[in-house]
Structure formats: C-alpha cells, structure tokens
Amino acid sequence: MGAIVSSLFGLLFGTLASGAWIGISLLTTAIGLALIFTGIPVDKLFPQYVFNILTTPDLVALPLFILMGEFLFRTRLSQSLFSGLAPWAGLLPGRLLHVNIVGCSIFAAISGSSAATTQVVGRMTLKELLKRGYDPELAIGGLAGAGTLGFLIPPSTVMIMYGVLANESVLRLFTAGFIPGLLLSLAFASYIMIRTTLKPSLIPESERALRHMPLSKRFAALKELAPVLFLILCVLGSMYGGIATPSEAAALGVLGAFLVSWSQGSISLRVLRDVVLGAVQTCSVMGIIILGASVLGNITSTLGIPAAVANVVTALDLAPILLIIALIALYLVLGTVLEGFSMIATTLPVVLPLVEAAGFDKVWFGIFMVLVVEMAQITPPVAFNFAIIQNITGRSTSYIARVTFPFLVIMIMFVILLALFPQIVTFFPDLILG
Amino acid sequence: ETKLSLSDVLPEGNFQVENAKVFADAVAKATDGEVTITVNAAGSLGFKGPDQLGAVRDGLVDMADINISQQVGLNPLFGAEGVPFLVSSMDELKEYHSFLRPEFEKLAEQYNQKILYMVPSPAQYVYLKVEVDDIDGFKGIPVRGADKNTVEIVTAVGMAGVVMPWGELIPALASGRVDGVATSATSGVDGKFWEFLDYIYPTNHTWGSNAVTINLDTWNEISEEDRAAIEAVAAELEPTFWDVSRQGDLDSIATMTENGMTLVPLSDDLLAEITEKATTVQEEFFERVPAAKPIVDAYLASK
Amino acid sequence: MTENFNGSHTTQSVGLPAALQRAADAVSLAGGWIAGLCIIGLTLLVLIDTGLAGLSRILPFLPNGTGIGWEYSAYLMGSAFLLGSGMTLRAGLQLRVELTLSPNRKRLTHVLETFSALLGTVITGSLTIWLFNFTSRTYGYGEVSDSFTPLWIPQAVLTLGAGVLAFQMFARLVTCLSGGSINNPDLGAGTAIK
Numbered sequence A: 001m002g003a004i005v006s007s008l009f010g011l012l013f014g015t016l017a018s019g020a021w022i023g024i025s026l027l028t029t030a031i032g033l034a035l036i037f038t039g040i041p042v043d044k045l046f047p048q049y050v051f052n053i054l055t056t057p058d059l060v061a062l063p064l065f066i067l068m069g070e071f072l073f074r075t076r077l078s079q080s081l082f083s084g085l086a087p088w089a090g091l092l093p094g095r096l097l098h099v100n101i102v103g104c105s106i107f108a109a110i111s112g113s114s115a116a117t118t119q120v121v122g123r124m125t126l127k128e129l130l131k132r133g134y135d136p137e138l139a140i141g142g143l144a145g146a147g148t149l150g151f152l153i154p155p156s157t158v159m160i161m162y163g164v165l166a167n168e169s170v171l172r173l174f175t176a177g178f179i180p181g182l183l184l185s186l187a188f189a190s191y192i193m194i195r196t197t198l199k200p201s202l203i204p205e206s207e208r209a210l211r212h213m214p215l216s217k218r219f220a221a222l223k224e225l226a227p228v229l230f231l232i233l234c235v236l237g238s239m240y241g242g243i244a245t246p247s248e249a250a251a252l253g254v255l256g257a258f259l260v261s262w263s264q265g266s267i268s269l270r271v272l273r274d275v276v277l278g279a280v281q282t283c284s285v286m287g288i289i290i291l292g293a294s295v296l297g298n299i300t301s302t303l304g305i306p307a308a309v310a311n312v313v314t315a316l317d318l319a320p321i322l323l324i325i326a327l328i329a330l331y332l333v334l335g336t337v338l339e340g341f342s343m344i345a346t347t348l349p350v351v352l353p354l355v356e357a358a359g360f361d362k363v364w365f366g367i368f369m370v371l372v373v374e375m376a377q378i379t380p381p382v383a384f385n386f387a388i389i390q391n392i393t394g395r396s397t398s399y400i401a402r403v404t405f406p407f408l409v410i411m412i413m414f415v416i417l418l419a420l421f422p423q424i425v426t427f428f429p430d431l432i433l434g
Numbered sequence B: 001e002t003k004l005s006l007s008d009v010l011p012e013g014n015f016q017v018e019n020a021k022v023f024a025d026a027v028a029k030a031t032d033g034e035v036t037i038t039v040n041a042a043g044s045l046g047f048k049g050p051d052q053l054g055a056v057r058d059g060l061v062d063m064a065d066i067n068i069s070q071q072v073g074l075n076p077l078f079g080a081e082g083v084p085f086l087v088s089s090m091d092e093l094k095e096y097h098s099f100l101r102p103e104f105e106k107l108a109e110q111y112n113q114k115i116l117y118m119v120p121s122p123a124q125y126v127y128l129k130v131e132v133d134d135i136d137g138f139k140g141i142p143v144r145g146a147d148k149n150t151v152e153i154v155t156a157v158g159m160a161g162v163v164m165p166w167g168e169l170i171p172a173l174a175s176g177r178v179d180g181v182a183t184s185a186t187s188g189v190d191g192k193f194w195e196f197l198d199y200i201y202p203t204n205h206t207w208g209s210n211a212v213t214i215n216l217d218t219w220n221e222i223s224e225e226d227r228a229a230i231e232a233v234a235a236e237l238e239p240t241f242w243d244v245s246r247q248g249d250l251d252s253i254a255t256m257t258e259n260g261m262t263l264v265p266l267s268d269d270l271l272a273e274i275t276e277k278a279t280t281v282q283e284e285f286f287e288r289v290p291a292a293k294p295i296v297d298a299y300l301a302s303k
Numbered sequence C: 001m002t003e004n005f006n007g008s009h010t011t012q013s014v015g016l017p018a019a020l021q022r023a024a025d026a027v028s029l030a031g032g033w034i035a036g037l038c039i040i041g042l043t044l045l046v047l048i049d050t051g052l053a054g055l056s057r058i059l060p061f062l063p064n065g066t067g068i069g070w071e072y073s074a075y076l077m078g079s080a081f082l083l084g085s086g087m088t089l090r091a092g093l094q095l096r097v098e099l100t101l102s103p104n105r106k107r108l109t110h111v112l113e114t115f116s117a118l119l120g121t122v123i124t125g126s127l128t129i130w131l132f133n134f135t136s137r138t139y140g141y142g143e144v145s146d147s148f149t150p151l152w153i154p155q156a157v158l159t160l161g162a163g164v165l166a167f168q169m170f171a172r173l174v175t176c177l178s179g180g181s182i183n184n185p186d187l188g189a190g191t192a193i194k
C-alpha cells in the first residue's frame, strides 16, 4: 500500500508542479496507477469511465447554472441591486458597506458561483463606495469575504460537484447551505458594525444624511430589486415550491435571466455570442477537472486506498474536533495553490471515508468543503476573488490579502463553530426534507 | 492466492450487497483463503448498472452483482423476467427460473462470464395517495417507475407513468409532481413513503433478479478444487439469499403499515380487469422480445 | 468570426507550425460553437420536460414528459464538456498551478510548457484512440440504452470532442517547439467566470 500511496502523490504533485493542467494531471495519475498496480486493460477501462462520468444526469444542473451566471455577468441585470439596497443599508451602523454583504447574499441566491458573485457585486459597489469616501480596507475586505457566499448560499456549483462525487442529494446540500450562509453573512455584517462603531471615521461624514431619508423614498427604491427577486423566485421558488427539480430550476433560471435581460434591452447578438461561448469555456474547465477527479476516485477505490487510509486514521483515534482542525489546516495550505474545485476533486476520495468514520455526516462535510473552498478563493497566490477585485480596483494582491484577513479569520472560527455544533447544518434539511 | 474485485452499484447496507459480503466470506473460508473477494458497493469502481455485464466481459472487473433486466441494451432476452403480470409470487418465480436460468447461463457465457448465483428483488407494489376500487381509479395518476418496462406497464393499466431518477423522487413526491411510485417494499422503506403516500397495492406487475457473475478467463485461472468449492458455496447460499429477499419484503411491508400505510389486497374484479389489460401489455412485450415467448410458453405449459 | 484569429497572426512561428496551429484553432472554434449549441439544446430539453410536466396536469391530453429528457440532456452535457475544451485550452483558461510558470524564468517556463503540452498530447491522444475503439465495439455489439438509442452515437460525439482537444494539444506542442505564442486569449468569449 505504501508504494501505491507514494506513487499517487508523486505522480499527482509532480505533474501539477510541472505546470500540467489539473485535469490532465489527475488523468495521468489515474492511468499511471492503473497501469502499474492493476492488470485491468486501461484501453477499455478509461473510455468507459469517460462516457459514464461525462454523461452523469445528476451533473446537468451544472452547465445550466453556469449559463445563467454568464447571463447575469454579461448583462445589466445586476446593476439595479445597488440602487435597491442602498437606501436600506443606510439605516445600519456601517451604512453602505452593508450593500456589499447584503448584495452578495442576495446575488448568491441566484448565482451558483463565488467568482460571479464577487464580480457582479464588486462592479456595482466598489467604485461607488470608494468615491463616496468609505474606508477602502473595509469595503474591499468585505467584498472579498462576502463574495465567497456565492458557493454557500444555494444554488451552488461546488455543492453540485460535491453531491456527484460524494453521492449525496444536491437538494439536501442546497437546503443545508441556507442557515450557515445567513449566519456567516450576519457575522460579516456584525464585524463591520463593530468596527465602524468603534472607529466612526471609517464612514465618511457626508453619509450621515442616509439615516434621514423619507420612508416613501426607501420603499420606492425597493422596486429596483424586482428583477433580482424575480430570478430568486424562478430558481429557489420553483425548487422548493415543488414545480421543478434542481436541474429544472436551473433551466427556469436561465429562461428568467434571458427574459429579464431581454426586457431591459441588454441582449444583442454580440452579448449572446459571449454568453454562449463563455458558458462553453467555463463548462469545459469544470468538465475536464470533474472527469479527472472522478477517474482518479474510481482507481483509488479499485486499489483500496480510501479504505486503507480510513483504517490508519481510525487507528489514530483522533477526537473528531481535532480531525476537523487538522483538515482546516490541510485545506488552508492546499487552498493557497489549488483552486477550489480541484481541491475537492483531488482530496475527496481519501478524506470522505475518514470524516465519515469520525461520525460526521456527508451533508455536514459538504458544507465544510464549501467553506474551505471559499477560503481558498481568498488565500493567495491562487485566489480567484482577488484576481477579480484586482481587476476592479487595481490594488496589489498583498494589499487585498491584508484587508481580507479579518474576514478569513471569521470564516475559520465559523467552521470550528459548525464542527462543535453540527446541528446548525443538519437541522434545517432534516426539518424540510425529513 | 487470487484476489477478486466485485462491483456492485447498490449502496452499502442493501440486502444484495450484504448477501455478496456473506458470499465473499464463505468463499474465503471454503478455499482456505486462497480466493478472496472484495465487495465494492455504491458503484465506487465507476461502473453504472447497465454496463456491469460489459465490464465483466471486458475484464474491467473480475466479478459483478448485475441487475439482469438492466442489460437489455446488450440483448433483449435479458428482459425476459420482466414479462408483465406473468408471475405472482416468489414460489412461482422459482418455477419460472427453472426454465429461464439455463437460457441466462448460455447468454452469460456469450458475454464471457459465468453466473454463480441469482437472487430476485422483492415483490413489486404500486403506492398511491388514494384508495382504488376499480381500474378507472388508477386513471391519470402520475406514478414514477425506475425503468421503461415498469413505466409502460403502469401506463397500460391507466396510470401516467414517468421515468425519474431515485434522487429526484423524494422532492417530486413532496411537491406532488408525482402522486405514486411503482417499486419494491424495501425501496419504499428506503424512501420513507409513509411521509407522502397512504395505500400499498400488491400488483406484482413485474419481477427482476440480480446475478453475481465472474469473468470466464479469471474463473479458468482458479484451481479446479477452488472452483468446485466456490460453486458449492454459491449453491448452498442461494436459497438463504432468496429467503433474505422474501423476509426483506415482509419486514418492509410491516414497517410501512406500522407507519400508517394500508395494504390493499386487489379485489377479484380489479384483478380480472388488470389481467385483461395485461394481455395487451404481454403481447407488446413479446413483440419486442420474441425470444422470451418459447420460455414463457414452456413455463405456462408446466403449470 | 475571423476576428477571433487575430491572435494567431501575431505569432512568431511561420510555415508549417503556424498553419497547423491555425487549423487547430479553426477546428477548436468550430468545436466550441457545436458545444454552445449542445448547451442551448440541453437547456431547451430540460425546459420542455419541465413545461410538459406542469402543462399535462392542466391539459391531460399532453404527455407528462419527453421520456428522453434525462438521458439526452446528459449526452449533450458530455458533448459540450469535451467539444469546447480545445477552444478553452487555446484561450489559456484551462486551470493549472501556475506557480512555476513565471514570466521571469523564461527558459524554465518554456521547458515546462513543452513538457505539459507533450504530456497533454499523449494523454488526450490515447484517450481519443481508446474512445474510438470503444465506440466501434459498441457499434459492433449493437448496444442500445433504455430508450433504445444506439449508444455509439453519443460515444462518437465524445470521441470527436476528445479528438478536438488532442489536436489542439498537438498543435500547442508544435507551436511550443517552434517558439510561437501558445495562448490566444481572443479565442472564444475572451473571459470565463468560474
């Protein structure tokens, strides 16, 4: 078993470090292990795997949510979010800084991805906040932190991928994401309120007036939120209202996004071309990684690696909470260089049996994985959310990393909280789905 | 020493997987540890139900627990157990198997494998929200079936059959997208049907078995002595495995009735009406699978 | 669509390698468009199934589904994943750990780029050949799915997709060796979100 495990890590890290694409690296490792350690005819095995994995019906929601994200990303649809939320955020200590947090939470409920959430909300809010004189550290850090909610608040492409790889119901994972998502967003908002109360100079003088806006004006602004609420209704409403399964809800979301963008006049041939080709590109990025990860998962099962690793860890008899802390540390390190999807893909076959052996359920661990993937979005050098914010603000990675750090700490503490009280994750799906 | 891998798409805890593990232990004992079998449940080796037969044929895995009727894509005769409303109990099924099994064994050999043992799934039921007295009561109720054959049968009886993956079923039931299910009692317990449905109809509309097979090349490499020992173990355990299936059915029905569902025996009138419809469905079935006709005729002649 | 080829005119390589790269780009872009049609197709298919399920409750004469929606949308998805991958690779969007690929270490980067293109060519080339043989075997056995669809058809499309990626990998290897520019960010939508 030692030879097998060291070949696994040697092949995987060797090819990754030499710059091979992640999907190719995973495939190379799988084919290599099969050739060295099994007598299975690889020329017949791998095409069967490719066909099975790439035509898994449970994955169909993924291209649909990606297509919907492309519509939101490339049309005007999102801009109304700011004008609808600003008058209300002005009531809280921290004022418009909360538009980042609330905007990300709301947008997360229609988009499946953190990068799309950060991109769309960031483009609306950041320039405006900086122009008005808000503290850039809280504005940028808040966006980078809250942008990660895109994966935690359903729908979520990470949950779809985890559901497929871990053989867990996607609807159950979606349902489990709500409460942690709202709590985390509340934690971010509280941090902003505490900081701005302790140090009022973080908020520009001129923003005091926001407290004294007439209520009628505030309610009038709400209608700006209509298109966004319509989309939330399309996706979450159809899913929980029983009209549609998760895949069908995603398709209704695509239809809704198309109709709204069209009625706003932001659909042109050029936009459609970019939406479709953009969706194709994002799909093949994820498709190839999912392929490589699943194939490697199958081969490691064939070789009995997950069972062997689980036995070793079970023999160590770590307290469950220590195991979770060790895993947080592991994923923080991996997350600096690995992108989230590849991180799940490369580790799940080994880690899942181990976590289940420690008594955590698969839905709980799905939420844990979503949170560590979100952390990976904001830990440099490989940090998607930073790349997006850099693109919007022109600030350096190290600056963005420094101002985001408090939000990263909040997330780490939040994961430990979830490990101590797993019911925070599990009670809601148990309540809704039995 | 021979180490064999067995692929099973059913989840850990399913009675077929448990049976396979019992078989594996017995084989290890009977061959003095010369032949060990690892049971890989939940499709963890990467094969799906319909490609298990092909996987054993091509030597991608040594052994598999194969859902026979799912192999109709390779040869329609694999569907011969699914003749609608032909068999009404497990004892009748045993008799039907005495005609069918030799055919399956020949067929398996064509696909480079050997059947070690066969175990049927428990009896099939239709679960609904409403109480039905005559055949018109079934009319138009959206009912989920796992495969095309089941859907066609329930549709022929008058319900609106829908194919839907198991994972989508519970949300669909919760929301009323479907108002019924056609499946076994063990699956009914897995899906906690009492949360959504009230009446259980013992329709026995179709039957299906799993076969545990081994690749012939692998088989021939095993010593003659060990092969004889494995065959003896399979023959000895098979009746026990059938009892497990039968007991699973009884236990599951008990669980469901304890949870408030009602088992509604089909009235003679209803049975007659269904049998009448069944003739058409059977004719259609034999049009698709003509090779099944002589087997069924031989079985019927023996009764 | 010729606007997308701007990038390849600026490459330094000439002659056969440049022609090969242009051919690979044309094939990859065509694959990308077919992939786009697959995604549109699967969206429509899922929408039709959703619509029929709802409508048939009001209008009972309608079927309550297409019966093939689950199966075919999955085939379309797999086709889109592979057919678009050549275009995505050429646009420089396929994910990798870029730590070692730094513009400050030109020699090392060139060696690693060549190595990964070679590895990619071997892996995707083998997969294409294996998929081709797999498809021919399925065709020979006459295997069909639950809906009586001959399985060789979706398998052939996947083979084609793997072939597109393998071709782009091979062109990348040749471009790498001849010193041309390996990425063309203009191919496709320009940017992708993840």
Ligand code: NA
Binding pocket: A107, A108, A109, A110, A111, A112, A113, A149, A150, A151, A152, A153, A154, A155, A156
């Ligand atoms: Na989301």
Ligand code: NA
Binding pocket: A335, A336, A337, A338, A375, A376, A377, A378, A379, A380, A381, A382, A383, A384
């Ligand atoms: Na990172």
